[in-house]
Amino acid sequence: MADHLLEVRNLSVEFHTAGGVVKAVKNVSWHVERGETLAILGESGSGKSVSTSAILDLIDMPPGRITSGEIRFDGRDLLKLGSAERRDINGRRIAMIFQDPLSHLNPVYTVGWQIVETMTAHGLPRSKAQSEALRLVTRVGIPNPSDALRKYPHEFSGGQRQRLMIAMALAMKPDVLIADEPTTALDVTVQAEVLALLKELQRETGMGVVIITHDLGVVAEIADRVVVMNAGEIVEAGIAREVYHNPRHPYTRKLIGAAPGKGEMHDPLPRAEPVLKVRGVAKTYGTFKALDGVGFDLMAGETLAIVGESGSGKSTLARILLRLDEPDAGEALWKGRDLFRLSPAELFALRRDLQMVFQDPTQSLNPRMTVFQLITEAWIIHPEILPKAQWRTRVADLLAQVGLRPEHANRYPHQFSGGQRQRIAIARALALEPELIICDEAVSALDVSVQAQVIELLNKLRREMGIAFIFIAHDLPVVRDFADHVMVMQKGRVVEYGTVQQVFDAPRQPYTQALLAAGLDPDPDVQAARRAERLERRPA
Amino acid sequence: MLTFIRKRSMASLISLVGLVVLVFFLSRLTGDPTDLYLPIDASDEMRAQFRELYGLDDPLIVQFGRYVGNLVQLDFGESIRKARPAIDVVLEAFVWTLQLALITMALVTVAAVVVGSLAAFRVGGFFDRVSGILSLVAASAPDFWIAIVAIVVFAVGLGWLPTSGTGTVWHWILPIAVLFIRPFGLIVQVVRGSMISTLSSAYVKTARAKGVRTRSIIFVHALRNAMLPVITVIGDQAASLLNGAVVIETIFGFPGVGKLMIDSILQRDFTVVLASIIVTALAIFVMNLLIDLAYAALDPRIRH
Numbered sequence: 076m077a078d079h080l081l082e083v084r085n086l087s088v089e090f091h092t093a094g095g096v097v098k099a100v101k102n103v104s105w106h107v108e109r110g111e112t113l114a115i116l117g118e119s120g121s122g123k124s125v126s127t128s129a130i131l132d133l134i135d136m137p138p139g140r141i142t143s144g145e146i147r148f149d150g151r152d153l154l155k156l157g158s159a160e161r162r163d164i165n166g167r168r169i170a171m172i173f174q175d176p177l178s179h180l181n182p183v184y185t186v187g188w189q190i191v192e193t194m195t196a197h198g199l200p201r202s203k204a205q206s207e208a209l210r211l212v213t214r215v216g217i218p219n220p221s222d223a224l225r226k227y228p229h230e231f232s233g234g235q236r237q238r239l240m241i242a243m244a245l246a247m248k249p250d251v252l253i254a255d256e257p258t259t260a261l262d263v264t265v266q267a268e269v270l271a272l273l274k275e276l277q278r279e280t281g282m283g284v285v286i287i288t289h290d291l292g293v294v295a296e297i298a299d300r301v302v303v304m305n306a307g308e309i310v311e312a313g314i315a316r317e318v319y320h321n322p323r324h325p326y327t328r329k330l331i332g333a334a335p336g337k338g339e340m341h342d343p344l345p346r347a348e349p350v351l352k353v354r355g356v357a358k359t360y361g362t363f364k365a366l367d368g369v370g371f372d373l374m375a376g377e378t379l380a381i382v383g384e385s386g387s388g389k390s391t392l393a394r395i396l397l398r399l400d401e402p403d404a405g406e407a408l409w410k411g412r413d414l415f416r417l418s419p420a421e422l423f424a425l426r427r428d429l430q431m432v433f434q435d436p437t438q439s440l441n442p443r444m445t446v447f448q449l450i451t452e453a454w455i456i457h458p459e460i461l462p463k464a465q466w467r468t469r470v471a472d473l474l475a476q477v478g479l480r481p482e483h484a485n486r487y488p489h490q491f492s493g494g495q496r497q498r499i500a501i502a503r504a505l506a507l508e509p510e511l512i513i514c515d516e517a518v519s520a521l522d523v524s525v526q527a528q529v530i531e532l533l534n535k536l537r538r539e540m541g542i543a544f545i546f547i548a549h550d551l552p553v554v555r556d557f558a559d560h561v562m563v564m565q566k567g568r569v570v571e572y573g574t575v576q577q578v579f580d581a582p583r584q585p586y587t588q589a590l591l592a593a594g595l596d597p598d599p600d601v602q603a604a605r606r607a608e609r610l611e612r613r614p615a
Numbered sequence: 616m617l618t619f620i621r622k623r624s625m626a627s628l629i630s631l632v633g634l635v636v637l638v639f640f641l642s643r644l645t646g647d648p649t650d651l652y653l654p655i656d657a658s659d660e661m662r663a664q665f666r667e668l669y670g671l672d673d674p675l676i677v678q679f680g681r682y683v684g685n686l687v688q689l690d691f692g693e694s695i696r697k698a699r700p701a702i703d704v705v706l707e708a709f710v711w712t713l714q715l716a717l718i719t720m721a722l723v724t725v726a727a728v729v730v731g732s733l734a735a736f737r738v739g740g741f742f743d744r745v746s747g748i749l750s751l752v753a754a755s756a757p758d759f760w761i762a763i764v765a766i767v768v769f770a771v772g773l774g775w776l777p778t779s780g781t782g783t784v785w786h787w788i789l790p791i792a793v794l795f796i797r798p799f800g801l802i803v804q805v806v807r808g809s810m811i812s813t814l815s816s817a818y819v820k821t822a823r824a825k826g827v828r829t830r831s832i833i834f835v836h837a838l839r840n841a842m843l844p845v846i847t848v849i850g851d852q853a854a855s856l857l858n859g860a861v862v863i864e865t866i867f868g869f870p871g872v873g874k875l876m877i878d879s880i881l882q883r884d885f886t887v888v889l890a891s892i893i894v895t896a897l898a899i900f901v902m903n904l905l906i907d908l909a910y911a912a913l914d915p916r917i918r919h
Contacts (some may be wrong), residue, residue, distance in 0.1 A: 131823070131824045132823070133820055133823055133824060162826045162827075162828070163826060164826070165823065165824055165825060165826035166824060166825035166826035166827075167826060170824065170825070171821075171824040173817065173820070173821065175817065178816070178817040178818065179817040179818055179820065179821045180818055180821065181818040181821075181822070181836055181840070182818070182840065182914070182915070182916060183839050183840055183913060183914055183915060184839075192822075192825065192827060193825045193826075196825060196826050196827045196828065196831075197826060227915040227916070229915075229916050240821075243825070
């Protein structure tokens with residue numbers, strides 16, 4: 076059998092936890108060649124990053140234990156080497172970059188120091204490492220590289236931090252680069268740039284790349300081959316195009332089917348008198364203009380999606396509409412009454428009509444309250460809605476409505492999965508029988524298949540209860556499947572507004588076009604075509 | 616930076632004024648010094664003279680006005696007991712306390728950081744368990760009892776060390792050792808907890824993936840981040856030592872500010888009590904400022 080650059084054979088890893096032994100991966104085998112990109116695709120809890128952690132000796136033992144398998148590199152089994160030999164390979168021969176570079180860079184050292192450290196840890200003299208660091212930071216496209224080296228991680232944007240992580244990982248010209256969800260926390264346009272940079276660097280150095288992701292679009296954009304993981308096992312492996320077009324395993328088919336952005340787009344509702352008229356909203360923080368003259372109309376039962384990248388002001392707008400923050404100017408007429416000029420008492424009475432569902436249900440649900448307490452809290456505050464005798468049955472109804480069971484009422488949030496927690500948050504919002512629900516990135520933190528279920532739930536609520544939604548998202552395909560109207564925001568301003576068909580099929584503004592072009596399609600052929608098109612357009 | 620210090624000083628000045636007012640009037644509640652300094656059979660005339668000499672015959676509010684008036688000219692008044700300027704008496708004692716506090720805290724910091732870091736590196740390991748038990752015992756040990764036992768064993772029984780007083784290096788060993796125990800136990804636990812969370816942080820994982828040596832991961836990557844909460848506790852403990860470890864200084868006959876304060880209170884030597892409080896309050900203010908600066912030096916994110 077020919078030797079691969081890096082090969083994982085029959086690897087099984089288990090973790091000994093208070094709740095018993097968890098088999099994180101079972102008999103996992105994959106390999107990567109020089110110059111090739113392998114994607115490990117899976118949802119949260121699938122064990123997709125366990126095998127790469129084993130390669131870099133990052134699994135804490137205990138509680139972890141490698142029960143079988145080998146990791147072949149350079150004709151040796153890494154698992155049989157001593158810790159000093161493993162450390163020598165880490166960073167020099169095999170390097171890794173992670174999701175969320177802010178927490179993966181040490182906050183108290185300059186980025187220059189951290190890049191230099193990769194080299195000095197492997198015996199390079201400091202002076203040489205310093206000039207090399209400058210070259211690397213220039214190469215990954217950081218402006219003012221020599222100043223940048225003296226700055227700290229928090230002084231950079233998310234995309235720049237990931238570029239710096241890449242510079243740090245590539246300092247010793249490794250043979251293999253492992254990238255664990257490297258673009259998940261980034262805006263779409265930044266994601267596209269970072270992936271393009273990775274591809275370029277791979278062409279220059281010929282390294283093998285292993286990319287761990289939950290995103291079919293990332294696989295389509297960058298991977299040659301893909302292995303699909305579910306519940307600790309590889310369910311399917313092959314050439315990325317073939318796996319996408321002819322998935323053999325039911326799980327792969329489900330994953331591809333759940334990818335958003337392929338459904339029927341909504342037809343626009345007949346025009347009617349809007350329930351919410353927002354005009355000229357402005358908000359400034361210090362010298363930063365978060366919102367500048369924002370306005371829109373929303374009809375009863377309509378879904379308006381507000382899309383934009385980080386810093387576009389979309390979440391600030393949501394907070395201001397709910398008066399969680401005060402605007403500097405503008406008005407928001409809810410059935411003719413200006414939300415911004417209501418007295419605290421009037422606002423209190425009106426709050427029940429307007430509810431919000433937040434991005435991270437782990438943080439937005441009080442961990443010390445049961446589901447019953449979480450939902451009924453609203454009725455304690457607004458006692459006119461429901462007499463106490465009916466609370467039990469109404470909670471059971473609400474849970475059934477969001478696809479949970481009545482007996483779930485006595486459990487605590489941590490006993491649920493992420494998707495279930497978001498359903499609880501939705502049930503809590505429904506408890507007040509609102510007419511408008513503002514969802515701030517409500518499905519962004521969820522796995523694709525769970526995301527599809529929550530969207531389905533929201534669609535059902537809209538159809539059956541006529542609730543209007545303001546749906547704030549950075550993920551365009553989800554918006555495409557769910558919205559009636561779309562408002563695109565950039566730097567606190569509305570750059571485009573239209574029906575979902577108008578915006579997605581015929582975007583008028585260059586920014587909207589760029590946003591749509593930067594989004595990744597799950598189909599590798601579509602991505603290949605887009606890459607070719609980009610290459611053509613690029614000036615020679 | 617300068618505006619920060621200025622703002623801090625203003626805030627501290629307000630609390631200092633409040634403190635002086637409170638202590639001035641509360642200490643008067645303990646009674647009239649005349650009863651303590653003159654013989655029981657002293658005549659009313661002698662008493663009146665004594666009161667007049669120290670200004671004790673005026674209404675309290677007048678006494679206070681005079682005191683504050685002198686204070687702004689940095690005149691802290693005379694010590695009745697020592698017949699010397701109160702500030703001289705206090706500063707003399709404060710130098711002893713300062714030395715004791717600084718040496719003790721320096722030793723505590725170094726020892727606790729090393730022991731706590733190593734315990735955190737292998738959680739549940741042998742070293743962690745031993746240091747866990749020892750630090751718990753140390754943190755909850757009654758120091759006055761340890762002080763007495765230490766004198767009985769090392770000074771009286773074995774005769775290795777002097778029982779009390781000052782003069783040689785040997786005199787310092789028992790007070791420092793006894794004062795060491797509690798902050799050490801406490802800070803080991805804080806360092807351990809803080810290090811456990813930083814060692815499991817994402818940037819430590821990055822350092823491991825980069826092939827950084829273990830020693831450097833613990834003492835370069837993790838420790839500097841872990842020190843932030845530790846510094847707060849170190850400052851808090853140092854403050855209580857600067858206040859004068861009243862009980863320990865008394866047991867060891869150590870001429871520090873704690874002993875001076877308790878003696879002056881018992882003797883109704885009000886000027887000395889007030890001067891001690893102002894001096895220690897200033898020292899604690901300076902120390903808190905140093906802690907804030909240390910924070911900024913350690914963490915670039917709070918440097919502005």
